[in-house]
Amino acid sequence: MNQVTTIKLSPPYLIFLGDVADLMSAKTGAGLVQWCPDMVVGQYRTSDTGVDLGVPDLNIEQAVEAGAKSLVIGVALVGGAMSQQWAPLLNKAALAGLDIVSGLHTDLADIPGLADSAKQAGVKLINVRRAPATLPIGNGRKRSGKRVLMVGTDCAVGKKYSALALSKAMNERGMAATFRATGQTGLMIAGSGIPVDSVIADFISGAAEVISPDNRDDHWDIIEGQGSLFNPSYSGVSLGLLHGSQPDAIVVCHDASREFVSSCADYRLPSVKQCIQLNLDCARITNPDVVCIGVCVNTSKLTVEARQAYLQQLSEELELPCIDPILDGCNALVDKILTLN
Amino acid sequence: MNQVTTIKLSPPYLIFLGDVADLMSAKTGAGLVQWCPDMVVGQYRTSDTGVDLGVPDLNIEQAVEAGAKSLVIGVALVGGAMSQQWAPLLNKAALAGLDIVSGLHTDLADIPGLADSAKQAGVKLINVRRAPATLPIGNGRKRSGKRVLMVGTDCAVGKKYSALALSKAMNERGMAATFRATGQTGLMIAGSGIPVDSVIADFISGAAEVISPDNRDDHWDIIEGQGSLFNPSYSGVSLGLLHGSQPDAIVVCHDASREFVSSCADYRLPSVKQCIQLNLDCARITNPDVVCIGVCVNTSKLTVEARQAYLQQLSEELELPCIDPILDGCNALVDKILTLN
Numbered sequence: 112m113n114q115v116t117t118i119k120l121s122p123p124y125l126i127f128l129g130d131v132a133d134l135m136s137a138k139t140g141a142g143l144v145q146w147c148p149d150m151v152v153g154q155y156r157t158s159d160t161g162v163d164l165g166v167p168d169l170n171i172e173q174a175v176e177a178g179a180k181s182l183v184i185g186v187a188l189v190g191g192a193m194s195q196q197w198a199p200l201l202n203k204a205a206l207a208g209l210d211i212v213s214g215l216h217t218d219l220a221d222i223p224g225l226a227d228s229a230k231q232a233g234v235k236l237i238n239v240r241r242a243p244a245t246l247p248i249g250n251g252r253k254r255s256g257k258r259v260l261m262v263g264t265d266c267a268v269g270k271k272y273s274a275l276a277l278s279k280a281m282n283e284r285g286m287a288a289t290f291r292a293t294g295q296t297g298l299m300i301a302g303s304g305i306p307v308d309s310v311i312a313d314f315i316s317g318a319a320e321v322i323s324p325d326n327r328d329d330h331w332d333i334i335e336g337q338g339s340l341f342n343p344s345y346s347g348v349s350l351g352l353l354h355g356s357q358p359d360a361i362v363v364c365h366d367a368s369r370e371f372v373s374s375c376a377d378y379r380l381p382s383v384k385q386c387i388q389l390n391l392d393c394a395r396i397t398n399p400d401v402v403c404i405g406v407c408v409n410t411s412k413l414t415v416e417a418r419q420a421y422l423q424q425l426s427e428e429l430e431l432p433c434i435d436p437i438l439d440g441c442n443a444l445v446d447k448i449l450t451l452n
Numbered sequence: 453m454n455q456v457t458t459i460k461l462s463p464p465y466l467i468f469l470g471d472v473a474d475l476m477s478a479k480t481g482a483g484l485v486q487w488c489p490d491m492v493v494g495q496y497r498t499s500d501t502g503v504d505l506g507v508p509d510l511n512i513e514q515a516v517e518a519g520a521k522s523l524v525i526g527v528a529l530v531g532g533a534m535s536q537q538w539a540p541l542l543n544k545a546a547l548a549g550l551d552i553v554s555g556l557h558t559d560l561a562d563i564p565g566l567a568d569s570a571k572q573a574g575v576k577l578i579n580v581r582r583a584p585a586t587l588p589i590g591n592g593r594k595r596s597g598k599r600v601l602m603v604g605t606d607c608a609v610g611k612k613y614s615a616l617a618l619s620k621a622m623n624e625r626g627m628a629a630t631f632r633a634t635g636q637t638g639l640m641i642a643g644s645g646i647p648v649d650s651v652i653a654d655f656i657s658g659a660a661e662v663i664s665p666d667n668r669d670d671h672w673d674i675i676e677g678q679g680s681l682f683n684p685s686y687s688g689v690s691l692g693l694l695h696g697s698q699p700d701a702i703v704v705c706h707d708a709s710r711e712f713v714s715s716c717a718d719y720r721l722p723s724v725k726q727c728i729q730l731n732l733d734c735a736r737i738t739n740p741d742v743v744c745i746g747v748c749v750n751t752s753k754l755t756v757e758a759r760q761a762y763l764q765q766l767s768e769e770l771e772l773p774c775i776d777p778i779l780d781g782c783n784a785l786v787d788k789i790l791t792l793n
Contacts, residue, residue: 251684251716308654315653315688343592343695343738347656350681351688375592378737389733396719397684 116243116321120302121210121235122150125174126166126185129197130158137162139214139296140185146275146300152177154185155200171200171207181210181237183299195223202228210235214295239295242310242318249316249355251397256326259404259448260358261336262390264380266345266373268366270336271297273407273436277362278333280441281448288331291322293352297335308337308348315348319355331448336364340389341381344374350393357397360404360451361390362444367421368412383425404447405432457584457662461643462551462576463491466515467507467526470538471499478503480555480637481526487616487641493518495526496541512541512548522551522578524640536564543569551576555636580636583651583659590657590696592738597667600745600789601699602677603731605721607686607714609707611677612638614748614777618703619674621782622789629672632663634693638676649678649689656689660696672789677705681730682722685715691734698738701745701792702731703785708762709753724766745788746773 126140134141143151144164153169156162164185169177182204201219205211205228213219219236220226229236259277261270274290274297281288290297292304305318323332334356338345363386372378381389387403394401406425410418418435426433432443467481475482484492485505494510497503505526510518523545542560546552546569554560560577561567570577600618602611615631615638622629631638633645646659664673675697679686704727713719722730728744735742747766751759759776767774773784 248715249685251713251719253718308652310653311649312651312653312656312689312692313649313686316684316686340691340734341737343657344590345654345657346695346734346737347688347690347692348653349688350691351653354684354687372592374589377594378592381737392730392733393681393687396682396687396722 116245116247117303117305118237118239118243118298120212120237120299121180122147122302123152123179124150124181124183124212125152125169125171125179125204125209126154126164126183127197127200128154128156128162128164128185130156130161131186132161134162137164137186139187139299140164140183142296143183143185143299150302152179155182171204171209175207175209179209181212183212184215187215198223198225201225205229205234206232208232208234210237212237212239212299214239214299216240239298240306240309242305242307246305246310246314246321247317248313249320249351251354254320254323254325254357255328256330256332258323258332258334258356258358259360259362260334260353260356261364261407262349262353262361262386263336263339263364264383264386265339265342265366265369268364268369269407269409269436270364273362273364273441274333274335275300276436277441277444280445281331281333284445286331286445287327287329288333291332291334293319293322293335293337307352308345312347315351316355319352323356334358339386340393341386342372342374343378353390353394354397358394358401359398360402360448361387361394362405362407363387363390363403364407366409384429387429402451403431404451405434405444407436408433410435410438457586457588458644458646459578459580459584459639461553461578461640462521463488463643464493464520465491465522465524465553466493466510466512466520466545466550467495467505467524468538469495469497469503469505469526471497471502472527473502475503478505478527480528480640481505481524483637484524484526484640491643493520496523512545512550516548516550520550522553525554525556528556539564539566542566546570546575547573549573549575551578553578553580553640555580555640557581580639581647581650583647587646587651587655587662588658589654590661590692592695595661595664595666595698596669597671597673599664599673599675599697599699600701600703601675601694601697602705602748603690603694603702603727604677604680604705605724605727606680606683606707606710609705609710610748610750610777611705614703614705614782615674615676616641617777618782618785621786622672622674625786627672627786628668628670629674632673632675634660634663634676634678648693649686653688656692657696660693664697675699680727681734682719682727683713683715684719694731694735695738699735699742700739701743701789702735703746703748704728704731704744705748707750725770728770743792744772745792746775746785748775748777751776751779
């Protein structure tokens with residue numbers, strides 16, 4: 112019953128790329144190809160010289176024939192505004208029976224003709240930025256199954272990547288683990304989830320409870336984090352997510368090169384140690400047994416030597432595995448999880 | 453510019469009571485008469501035997517003549533549903549030039565005819581449960597002026613009452629202090645504010661920043677709190693409000709007779725000491741100099757002896773003024789504030 116209120120997408124996807132020429136603008140689509148290639152039938156490009164994600168170029172008819180159930184807008188435009196010039200193509204896709212999935216600010220229903228086309232074809236227009244309207248208030252009830260939540264010293268420090276990499280590593284080692292999405296790109300990759308930053312404030316922890324429902328005792332939900340308790344812009348989202356997730360374990364995500372809070376330039380980032388401490392203090396309210404199992408660090412701006420020294424020093428200070436998940440993989444975290452009861 | 457995005461009401465008010473027979477159902481109206489009698493011209497009752505708030509009984513014409521600018525729904529119905537039988541009267545009030553103000557769940561625009569009447573008369577329909585749609589993301593910038601925030605061991609432990617009583621006590625002693633509303637009843641009393649529990653999660657601290665804007669250096673905002681960091685249902689709201697308020701001082705509100713969290717029966721309330729500690733740990737992120745200046749306790753269910761012993765013991769343990777604001781007033785808190793720089 113709980114899961115009725117998450118957003119549900121219908122893969123496989125045709126990824127719409129328009130004519131974008133740089134990979135950053137196509138990062139949503141690139142993330143889908145990286146993390147859920149089995150859910151992607153192909154890409155739709157309006158320019159031969161645009162970004163190529165390395166999957167088949169398909170037109171709408173070919174995509175439908177290949178089994179596509181949804182067209183996913185795989186590009187991020189500045190400000191999220193969607194080009195009106197895409198209207199004819201999106202209408203065509205809807206009329207061909209594809210759900211249209213978007214994470215842009217523009218409401219799909221505002222694209223000329225699209226609401227009518229969707230109605231006529233019986234397909235859905237899904238904006239993954241918009242939270243479901245029917246969320247419950249959090250009740251704090253203890254749920255079965257185990258949970259890891261990614262927390263962070265700031266926004267945009269690799270929480271989604273780390274959660275995806277950890278769940279993949281656990282699956283590869285035969286453990287039952289599911290990535291749980293709390294943001295729009297994660298939601299497209301998982302095929303379901305709730306963008307917790309867009310729910311009404313009273314329902315943040317309720318949304319988190321819905322995202323990771325009761326499960327088998329040996330099952331792990333690996334929950335994408337949002338924001339940071341130390342980010343004055345978004346800390347409310349982070350605490351509601353922390354309390355509603357009831358994590359058995361947290362992983363702190365951090366960017367080794369960041370000194371100041373991304374959205375508040377007056378604020379220094381906390382130390383990883385401070386971040387662990389406050390997150391555990393708060394998390395114990397809904398799970399007294401919570402522990403920190405490690406730190407995922409983005410070390411991309413450090414030299415190889417500086418990187419090794421940084422991670423080793425941090426690991427010795429905290430007595431925890433400290434890794435760069437992109438370079439090291441997450442096996443050290445899996446090992447740590449296996450030591451938990 | 454900031455204040456543009458708070459909800460603004462137009463006093464004085466005619467309080468609509470319908471035919472409610474018990475004071476609990478009329479507590480919104482009773483609160484207005486208690487805390488802002490100068491903003492109330494009278495009451496509108498549909499039954500002579502209903503609740504009497506001790507202000508003049510006026511019909512719509514008399515209220516307009518007495519200067520009323522708004523009709524405020526002063527009753528809370530179970531579930532917040534508004535009786536359709538009030539539609540003719542509300543239409544009449546709108547057509548007579550009164551804004552209609554409601555804190556009920558029902559959208560005023562869904563009352564038959566009311567949207568048209570309001571448009572025709574050029575008056576506003578204001579639902580104080582609905583947050584403005586144009587809030588900024590919190591930026592954490594330090595604001596001028598001083599701030600006290602009420603925090604709590606739970607919801608509904610007297611945060612609004614304590615904030616109102618403290619601001620009144622400060623005003624009576626010649627200090628510049630303004631009650632700042634973060635909930636619907638408080639908003640009606642203050643005439644402006646934002647219901648922070650109904651903003652989109654990403655904007656909680658932004659709303660809090662708008663609620664208590666820059667002010668004179670010797671001016672105190674006394675900010676109504678919401679929820680509790682220890683309430684698993686609403687803690688996100690509380691942390692966003694704490695960070696956005698940047699309080700110089702916090703007051704912890706508590707109910708001496710409550711053992712379990714109101715919305716989560718599995719959870720024991722924290723001790724007042726734990727509540728102070730976690731709130732200060734979190735508040736220091738946006739105001740390193742924050743202190744706790746005292747505790748407001750609802751002791752209504754204790755005997756006189758038990759009450760005195762309770763407050764004295766708590767005060768000795770915490771080395772802070774611990775009072776029941778209803779019985780003791782807030783002068784002890786004002787004294788403490790005067791010792792701050």
